[in-house]
Amino acid sequence: MFKFSENANVQLNDYLSVKPEYLIDPFISGNKYRKLNYNVLDAKKRGYQTLLTFGGAYSNHIAAVAAAGKRFGFQTLGVIRGEELATKTQGNPTLEYAKSQGMQFHYVTREAYRTKDTTLFIEELNQQFGDFYTIPEGGTNELAIKGCEEILTKQDEKFDFIVCSVGTGGTISGIINSAKSHQKILGFPALKGDFLRKDISKFARNENWDLITDYHFGGYAKINSELISFINDFKSQFHIPLDPIYTGKMAFGVFDLIKKGYFPKDAKILMIHTGGLQGIAGMNQLLEKKNMVKIQ
């Protein structure tokens, strides 16, 4: 169903390369494609016609599920955090895109959103919308991790460090499970908080990983002008676009650690570019409002 063509790694210099997962698909971006693959197959096999998932107003996952649904013949239903957004779909690039792919929205208050994993919440949705296949927020479940175990391939065995951005921890868990024993996996969380280590330990079958928690820039979707200028410089130097929520922070962190001598001499590092480029438009709206330099 999902087609993958393996993209060659892009070498930035002697020790640093990028795995361009963002090239997999322009709309079902990077790791979200990997995470959805086996879920969509499972939903098809079990005869579901509707995919339901959850997310915020700028969520890469919401955009990816909407696109995957349209492409593979499912109706899609997005439970969106924030009731006030119901009147603001227009002008929000992510929600407008998801809508163009046929996604139907169900806006809920932040309090209600917090109960989204309860049976009661799901039953109420069932009454309103009928039967659906549920994909969790951010898309992380066993099948998603199985998909992410296919990110690393033979060409990646030569690297000593594999680094990736971390949201819910699904992507890094798949990478950890498929890495070789000589490789160390470093995750850069895009949000604050210590819960991630525990979440990753639930799915990861190896111990060869660590989290670098110094590069969240104040929390999820928080940015500053230093980060934006790093992203713009990176693009003009290497011709690779980075997103401001995930991959930009990871790459910033890697460059900073290199400067500080964190990595052993001669270590070869592979950065996984997990995609997320659809989020740039929404962030640029915000930057414009704040009169800050935009992402190029």
Ligand SMILES: *Cc1c(COP(=O)(O)O)cnc(C)c1O
């Ligand atoms: C969702 C996302 C992540 C985080 O993936 P998890 O599996 O939730 O940790 C990283 N990068 C990008 C671009 C994403 O969209």
